[in-house]
Each structure stands twice: as structure tokens, then as C-alpha cells.
Amino acid sequence: MEVEALRTWGLAASAAALASALTIAALGGCEQPASTPATPTGVIVAPATPAPATPAEPTAEPATTETPPAKLTSTPTRTTPTLLVRFEAPHPLARAQEIAAQGRVAEAGRAAQATIRGRGDLRGLCFDRFTLGGAEIVLKSCNPVTDGAAFQRRWSTRLNAMPGVDYAEPNAIAQPDRR
Numbered sequence: 001m002e003v004e005a006l007r008t009w010g011l012a013a014s015a016a017a018l019a020s021a022l023t024i025a026a027l028g029g030c031e032q033p034a035s036t037p038a039t040p041t042g043v044i045v046a047p048a049t050p051a052p053a054t055p056a057e058p059t060a061e062p063a064t065t066e067t068p069p070a071k072l073t074s075t076p077t078r079t080t081p082t083l084l085v086r087f088e089a090p091h092p093l094a095r096a097q098e099i100a101a102q103g104r105v106a107e108a109g110r111a112a113q114a115t116i117r118g119r120g121d122l123r124g125l126c127f128d129r130f131t132l133g134g135a136e137i138v139l140k141s142c143n144p145v146t147d148g149a150a151f152q153r154r155w156s157t158r159l160n161a162m163p164g165v166d167y168a169e170p171n172a173i174a175q176p177d178r179r
Helices: 003-027 093-101 105-118 148-160
Strands: 082-087 125-130 137-141 165-170
Touching: 082 093, 082 148, 093 105, 093 137, 105 125, 137 148, 148 165
Parallel strands: none
Antiparallel strands: 082 137, 082 165, 125 137
16 A cells, blocks of 8 residues: 555544544543443443442541642742833933834843843842833842832832933732742
């Protein structure tokens, strides 16, 4: 038999088997009966649902790998707060925003990181990302802090007082933890 024809038949048979399995699953045709039936090969299949425990039998708690719920402690949660900042000339980060607006986001990110590292007045802030279209830069705390709101207020005030900053405000969008 020709190799190409064999491949075509194999693909068609696989597609048919997959379509059949999906149809059976969608219609619920794979339900197990309550008894333990023997398969054609003689292997006993376990029931789909476990038998309920009788009151005389002690029931053991299943072992889990989940951690127990967190208990309230006096240790505050550490977060990484972020700020939305719009720079304008003469600030050097305005150029990074222009590059990001042109669609060269990776290049703009490298420029922003280098600029932030080289400026003492931005010590404690790190580049996070650009907003869509490069309109704003999202800056974050380089280290987790215990009071994110105070951090955001302090840095918003400092940034808004700098020349070349159009505005700086706390980023109020909830973000997932990036561990």
C-alpha cells in the first residue's frame, strides 16, 4: 500500500475515533453502573463512585497537600505597589515613552530601566511595564513594602514635584501576585 494513502487513512480513522469519543462524552454515554462490571479482557473495573461508609466504620480524613487556611497574625502582608506616571520633556523617561508609543516596547523597556538605574532621585523605584500604546510608564517598588498606600502617596507627591512629570498617581488596578 502507498505510504501517503496509509497516512491519509490513519488520519481519517483517528479523526473519526476522536469525534466519536467527543460525541459520547457530550451525550453522557460513559456512565459507570453501580456494580463492578468485568471488562472484555477480564479486568475488574472499580465503581465510579465510592461506597458510602457505614456508621460503624470510622472514617479517616484524606491526606491533603494543601496548606491550612492562613491564621491571623500580627505580621503585615508585604506587597509591591505600583504607580502610573506620564513623563514629558525634558525628563529622560519621556523618550522611553516615545519609543514605546512607536511599538518598540522591548527597546523602550531597556531604555527606561537604564535611565531609572542611573538616576538617584528615582532610587527605590523599578520599571514594571508600559501601559497600552506607551502612554504611561508603570513604576513599582523595587522591594516589597508593608504599607503600599503610604508608599504610593509618598512617591506620587515626590514624582509630581519633579520637572518633566506630567502626572503620577497610584495604580489602583488590582494585580496578581508575581512570585
